[in-house]
Amino acid sequence: MSAWRSTASRLRDAQRGLGSASGAARRAALAALSELLEAREEEILAANAADLAQAERDALTGPLLDRLALSAEKLATLRAGVLQLAKGKDPIGQPLLKTELSPGLVLEQVKSPLGVLLVIFESRPDAVIQIGALALKSGNGVLLKGGREAAQSNAVLVRCLQDALQAAGLDPAAVAGVEGRADVAELLELDDLIDLVIPRGSGQLVRAIQQGTRIPVLGHAEGVCHLYLDADADPAKATHLALDGKTGYPAACNATETLLVHPAFLPQLPRLARALTEAGVRLRADARAHAELSAAAPAVESVLAVESDWGHEWGDLELAVAVVDDLGAAIDWIHRHGSGHTDAIVSEDPAACEEFLRRVDSASVFANASTRFADGFRYGLGAEVGISTGRIHARGPVGVEGLLTTRWLLRGQGQAASDFGPGKQSYTHRALPTDPTHG
Amino acid sequence: MSAWRSTASRLRDAQRGLGSASGAARRAALAALSELLEAREEEILAANAADLAQAERDALTGPLLDRLALSAEKLATLRAGVLQLAKGKDPIGQPLLKTELSPGLVLEQVKSPLGVLLVIFESRPDAVIQIGALALKSGNGVLLKGGREAAQSNAVLVRCLQDALQAAGLDPAAVAGVEGRADVAELLELDDLIDLVIPRGSGQLVRAIQQGTRIPVLGHAEGVCHLYLDADADPAKATHLALDGKTGYPAACNATETLLVHPAFLPQLPRLARALTEAGVRLRADARAHAELSAAAPAVESVLAVESDWGHEWGDLELAVAVVDDLGAAIDWIHRHGSGHTDAIVSEDPAACEEFLRRVDSASVFANASTRFADGFRYGLGAEVGISTGRIHARGPVGVEGLLTTRWLLRGQGQAASDFGPGKQSYTHRALPTDPTHG
Numbered sequence: 001m002s003a004w005r006s007t008a009s010r011l012r013d014a015q016r017g018l019g020s021a022s023g024a025a026r027r028a029a030l031a032a033l034s035e036l037l038e039a040r041e042e043e044i045l046a047a048n049a050a051d052l053a054q055a056e057r058d059a060l061t062g063p064l065l066d067r068l069a070l071s072a073e074k075l076a077t078l079r080a081g082v083l084q085l086a087k088g089k090d091p092i093g094q095p096l097l098k099t100e101l102s103p104g105l106v107l108e109q110v111k112s113p114l115g116v117l118l119v120i121f122e123s124r125p126d127a128v129i130q131i132g133a134l135a136l137k138s139g140n141g142v143l144l145k146g147g148r149e150a151a152q153s154n155a156v157l158v159r160c161l162q163d164a165l166q167a168a169g170l171d172p173a174a175v176a177g178v179e180g181r182a183d184v185a186e187l188l189e190l191d192d193l194i195d196l197v198i199p200r201g202s203g204q205l206v207r208a209i210q211q212g213t214r215i216p217v218l219g220h221a222e223g224v225c226h227l228y229l230d231a232d233a234d235p236a237k238a239t240h241l242a243l244d245g246k247t248g249y250p251a252a253c254n255a256t257e258t259l260l261v262h263p264a265f266l267p268q269l270p271r272l273a274r275a276l277t278e279a280g281v282r283l284r285a286d287a288r289a290h291a292e293l294s295a296a297a298p299a300v301e302s303v304l305a306v307e308s309d310w311g312h313e314w315g316d317l318e319l320a321v322a323v324v325d326d327l328g329a330a331i332d333w334i335h336r337h338g339s340g341h342t343d344a345i346v347s348e349d350p351a352a353c354e355e356f357l358r359r360v361d362s363a364s365v366f367a368n369a370s371t372r373f374a375d376g377f378r379y380g381l382g383a384e385v386g387i388s389t390g391r392i393h394a395r396g397p398v399g400v401e402g403l404l405t406t407r408w409l410l411r412g413q414g415q416a417a418s419d420f421g422p423g424k425q426s427y428t429h430r431a432l433p434t435d436p437t438h439g
Numbered sequence: 440m441s442a443w444r445s446t447a448s449r450l451r452d453a454q455r456g457l458g459s460a461s462g463a464a465r466r467a468a469l470a471a472l473s474e475l476l477e478a479r480e481e482e483i484l485a486a487n488a489a490d491l492a493q494a495e496r497d498a499l500t501g502p503l504l505d506r507l508a509l510s511a512e513k514l515a516t517l518r519a520g521v522l523q524l525a526k527g528k529d530p531i532g533q534p535l536l537k538t539e540l541s542p543g544l545v546l547e548q549v550k551s552p553l554g555v556l557l558v559i560f561e562s563r564p565d566a567v568i569q570i571g572a573l574a575l576k577s578g579n580g581v582l583l584k585g586g587r588e589a590a591q592s593n594a595v596l597v598r599c600l601q602d603a604l605q606a607a608g609l610d611p612a613a614v615a616g617v618e619g620r621a622d623v624a625e626l627l628e629l630d631d632l633i634d635l636v637i638p639r640g641s642g643q644l645v646r647a648i649q650q651g652t653r654i655p656v657l658g659h660a661e662g663v664c665h666l667y668l669d670a671d672a673d674p675a676k677a678t679h680l681a682l683d684g685k686t687g688y689p690a691a692c693n694a695t696e697t698l699l700v701h702p703a704f705l706p707q708l709p710r711l712a713r714a715l716t717e718a719g720v721r722l723r724a725d726a727r728a729h730a731e732l733s734a735a736a737p738a739v740e741s742v743l744a745v746e747s748d749w750g751h752e753w754g755d756l757e758l759a760v761a762v763v764d765d766l767g768a769a770i771d772w773i774h775r776h777g778s779g780h781t782d783a784i785v786s787e788d789p790a791a792c793e794e795f796l797r798r799v800d801s802a803s804v805f806a807n808a809s810t811r812f813a814d815g816f817r818y819g820l821g822a823e824v825g826i827s828t829g830r831i832h833a834r835g836p837v838g839v840e841g842l843l844t845t846r847w848l849l850r851g852q853g854q855a856a857s858d859f860g861p862g863k864q865s866y867t868h869r870a871l872p873t874d875p876t877h878g
Binding site: 013016019020093099101105107109112114115195196210214216234236237240241243244245248335346353357358359361362363364365366367368369370372373374375378379380391392393395396397405406407408409410411412413414415416417418419420427429 | 452540649653673684785798801808817818852
């Protein structure tokens with residue numbers, strides 16, 4: 001057996017203990033984690049300083065360094081998050097459905113941990129604690145693969161997670177750190193031991209992982225979000241939403257990448273486009289939009305779009321603009337060029353909004369709201385595991401619920417299937433109220 | 440573009456129309472389907488007679504021929520099922536969650552079709568209608584690949600589904616039949632166009648498909664179900680459940696394959712074993728159980744089990760019997776040798792039952808009930824799509840719900856994400872009641 005197969009196998013055993021322990025035990029582990037983060041602050045910051053020193057030697061710069069750096073403040077925020085999670089309701093064992101199959105034979109569908117997660121993330125060491133805490137809360141085992149540049153910070157933080165489990169009387173083997181790329185490649189082969197891969201990083205990383213494993217992958221490779229300005233769009237709202245969608249955080253997956261414009265809105269386009277260009281946005285317009293912008297006085301600068309501009313994720317202050325004949329054409333465009341992440345309409349016509357909401361087949365579909373709202377925190381899901389554009393299991397922003405599956409429990413008194421049938425007992429299939437008994 | 444890529448792409452477009460149509464339109468299609476099955480009964484039975492004649496020339500026999508044969512009665516049963524489905528509540532658009540993010544900005548999570556299904560099944564032509572009707576109900580497009588021996592029957596039935604869509608003003612391209620094995624291989628490559636594969640057939644078929652595609656597969660390759668007889672098992676119940684589990688339908692995936700016995704129950708084993716052997720069951724016992732059975736007067740026949748008997752799916756009147764030290768050892772055994780399908784305990788000790796229910800990590804876990812209850816109809820799910828031993832998306836017996844995903848709808852009044860934050864608006868995240876508005 002390979003080293004990783006045996007680690008993962010051991011991790012699955014430990015996870016079964018974690019997942020079937022009491023909610024109080026998992027809560028105690030989270031409380032211990034918060035305490036350990038405080039008690040070991042010095043050690044954590046020293047490891048992080050070593051990582052930072054190495055990063056400077058490796059000439060890492062700017063945002064990458066910022067994301068790598070921990071501080072007393074960041075640790076305090078992490079601890080607050082862990083404690084909030086500890087206080088929250090225990091999801092495991094919560095009944096979703098309860099049915100009397102016949103008197104004295106009662107079926108219950110309850111929430112259960114998924115099993116073993118492999119989480120692959122880039123430089124931020126905070127992710128070890130954020131994701132590790134979510135795994136503890138949801139009773140899942142977790143293999144954590146962070147960036148090489150955060151190796152020393154990650155190692156200390158993984159040890160905090162393991163020691164927190166131990167402190168609560170749980171098996172610390174339910175959490176393990178993963179080091180190199182070769183290890184990840186080996187783990188991605190273990191589809192009998194790992195239940196879900198969660199890559200948090202660039203589209204390139206996500207695509208590479210999706211291509212390279214049979215294990216289900218939760219995530220999104222691309223966020224090509226559209227904002228459709230309908231005939232009845234309010235120009236002020238349209239401008240507000242286009243600005244927010246494009247300039248709020250251009251690198252985010254929920255940023256707006258293409259503006260679709262109804263011909264009736266075209267006369268309003270130059271003014272909206274001017275606000276965008278003033279905010280530093282470069283426009284790539286199709287022939288009709290380009291003509292309108294060029295003819296405006298004063299003209300608005302735009303370049304003529306090429307075919308490959310449609311469905312492109314800019315991740316920057318670039319915006320494609322296309323004129324579509326009507327609402328139906330806008331929806332078809334989104335289905336052809338979109339990535340199924342988030343798409344929005346701006347319109348004062350309630351019927352147009354409802355048709356858009358009904359027909360657009362994306363994880364998130366909005367009317368008169370910025371595409372930037374597609375986010376677990378903004379949705380009120382608490383901690384976010386990721387945003388999924390897959391259609392199986394979880395879709396859109398995913399919180400703790402996305403780390404759970406269900407089990408069916410049946411409590412009887414000795415009933416056999418052959419006791420039922422014509423001339424024998426018959427099924428009642430009576431829905432019973434579900435009473436959440438777990439804290 | 441390959442022929443199947445273009446068919447699947449066209450099918451996805453048609454599916455989007457089906458999925459976003461009104462519930463009334465989908466209901467009308469199901470009603471039309473029932474009428475077509477009646478109007479074309481002669482044509483259907485003639486096609487089936489041709490398949491049967493060919494099957495006899497090919498020397499097909501017994502159960503295979505039975506499953507291939509349609510009759511006026513079978514068609515009447517199919518029609519009744521279709522009408523029942525037509526009458527049922529429309530699942531699409533049903534809200535699961537409704538949250539006010541802030542006044543005038545309301546988020547809803549609603550049920551939506553998965554998209555495009557590829558269903559692969561063996562000889563029974565009835566499956567075309569059963570699965571096709573479920574797809575229509577759930578707004579999914581479906582590619583139907585039946586057995587070659589039912590080719591003519593399947594072709595007529597697929598046409599009934601298409602014509603039913605047309606009759607309801609929906610695009611008939613949302614349903615397509617698939618012919619040969621080469622076509623299936625080509626379809627299994629289209630992970631960008633097909634959302635879920637549902638193989639209904641032997642474990643060998645399921646395994647081959649799981650190995651050969653990146654598309655998620657709903658199903659189970661194996662059903663290795665255990666029945667654990669605890670120290671406090673009631674002997675009469677234990678016998679009743681072992682008999683039902685093993686002899687009710689030995690080829691079923693929910694049949695009992697291994698009996699685990701607590702040492703304290705061992706003195707009761709010969710009597711239970713005798714009932715099993717009288718019912719034609721051959722026992723493969725471990726050393727301890729074998730000794731107990733051989734020493735009984737009169738002795739009960741059993742052969743000594745070998746290592747490969749554990750975790751084996753017999754599909755026949757064979758039963759492995761092993762003695763385990765205690766409840767914990769039984770649970771470990773199930774995790775080591777089981778397939779995560781269905782496992783049951785027999786015990787009069789409520790604490791032992793609850794520990795078993797809490798700790799066994801299988802799709803279905805039972806106390807004092809036969810493993811044979813693991814079934815969509817018996818669970819009251821209505822039509823069953825299949826039984827999943829996967830942990831992602833759907834687990835255990837799967838009904839229409841397993842063919843659905845969700846979308847997040849956000850209705851605003853022009854709100855941007857940048858309107859929120861310190862010193863600006865803050866999120867209310869107020870849970871709102873969900874009101875099912877669809878019939």
